[in-house]
């Protein structure tokens with residue numbers, strides 16, 4: 001900037017109230033000093049502006065972002081740059097913002113711009129001048145917790161209206177190049193999620209969607225199953241009007257929406273059926289095709305009272321839904337354009353914690369508005385038999401975080417009785433189920449996968465871990481821009497092994513306290529590293545955790561490790577952890593309840609497979 005063209009008149013008058021007025025006066029004609037660098041359409045704009053609550057700044061705009069420097073030439077060059085005549089200048093921290101972090105720029109007409117200075121030590125001094133202004137709304141990352149985002153706003157003022165408008169237009173033209181940001185979103189709010197906060201959570205973030213000019217069609221659900229029905233019956237043409245769908249609620253509510261969308265739109269062969277008892281008639285090779293003409297169990301008719309409230313009160317059957325959605329344009333998965341969003345308001349919110357690093361509605365909202373993207377693996381769980389006596393027909397459910405049996409199924413069943421307790425119901429139900437200490441006889445078959453490690457020698461590793469000698473610290477947790485998730489090259493081992501090859505299967509039979517299949521690490525406030533710390537958002541694996549029957553004290557030890565940051569809950573001889581893509585399960589007992597993303601699924605026989613990166617989420621992954 002040509003500094004000679006600006007006259008600075010600084011009058012310092014300290015009145016009895018210790019207020020200092022600083023007047024910084026522009027040229028007589030007050031015309032902007034705009035430096036055009038490069039060609040007719042300059043890619044860089046520079047000018048002097050007044051930054052609200054800071055002072056006069058030298059502002060630079062380029063396609064990547066906005067940066068500014070406080071005009072400190074008034075100060076004696078020999079003085080400390082952070083002070084001026086012994087006065088500390090505020091807002092020294094933020095001196096730039098990237099366009100990728102800006103979600104709105106607005107011209108806000110004539111009004112006050114404050115210069116606020118802080119004396120050393122501690123008197124606030126101020127002077128306000130009237131001028132034209134524009135605001136830049138963006139994102140600020142917490143210094144101590146980079147995953148935590150908050151909105152921030154900078155107000156710049158200038159006496160010339162056209163200057164302000166030109167800068168606003170230029171910034172908006174840069175923002176329009178951010179093409180991955182949503183413009184139209186469908187929002188479903190569960191008013192009863194968590195402590196009954198769904199609507200309040202949405203109200204707390206809705207203003208920034210308006211500010212960012214993201215149109216939202218908001219539906220507050222009236223009953224369990226409402227969002228599922230709506231998603232199962234919405235036409236693809238209508239769904240395609242939106243760049244994504246946002247769930248304001250917990251993991252269970254997200255699961256409801258996920259299933260409503262995927263059940264009729266995701267086409268893939270089913271995973272192999274569990275083998276029959278007679279080994280000569282094993283049927284792992286019977287890979288069925290998810291043919292939309294096949295009537296899969298009608299949720300209304302087939303779901304008993306013990307099932308998930310989502311399906312219990314569902315008004316549609318799947319065939320109706322398929323007919324509705326297939327009448328119009330195609331919408332298939334994986335789908336690059338259509339994304340899912342989740343604003344946390346539930347009791348656990350493991351999916352949000354794993355995909356954003358924090359449980360914060362504002363962070364999630366900002367990541368949605370800025371069009372962040374991560375791919376998420378999805379497990380397809382197919383129930384073949386609900387009980388020993390039921391007919392063998394496939395019933396499909398999708399899970400984004402976890403499917404578990406035994407302890408996990410019992411806790412979810414028990415906790416449903418105490419939904420009125422809110423999130424505390426899980427502690428209460430968990431304690432009850434732990435004290436019961438039940439184990440179940442079952443058969444599991446899983447497909448071997450690359451780098452498959454069993455827990456042989458877990459005791460030795462646990463002792464080493466205790467003394468800090470273990471390699472456990474090498475477990476690589478999933479982070480933003482994760483290399484493991486972004487590896488697209490498929491090594492020969494990563495190709496799905498042929499399920500018809502008997503040698504590709506490992507069979508385990510025994511009594512289990514629990515069987516769990518984690519799609520992601522399942523971090524939450526009770527389990528800070530999750531059940532499987534190195535399960536990634538999009539590694540293409542199910543992490544099968546088999547907890548064999550053991551004394552209660554040992555199981556308690558496992559649970560305490562789970563609750564500890566840096567704990568090693570899988571490092572026990574009674575725990576097996578296997579990375580796999582597909583597994584089958586057959587219960588030998590009478591009762592068999594699974595917990596699929598926090599929803600109940602009764603299943604005597606089921607199989608599950610993972611689809612790598614089947615959906616995209618508006619999230620950026622957890623920062624370090």
Ligand SMILES: Nc1ncnc2c1ncn2[C@@H]1O[C@H](COP(=O)(O)OP(=O)(O)OP(=O)(O)O)[C@@H](O)[C@H]1O
Nearest residue numbers: 193194221222223249250251252253346347348349
């Ligand atoms: N309007 C509604 N009234 C009652 N139940 C509803 C309504 N809308 C959705 N539900 C059901 O509420 C259940 C739980 O919702 P949600 O996942 O939001 O909260 P949560 O269970 O408290 O949290 P989390 O799943 O994180 O533990 C879901 O199964 C969903 O089907």
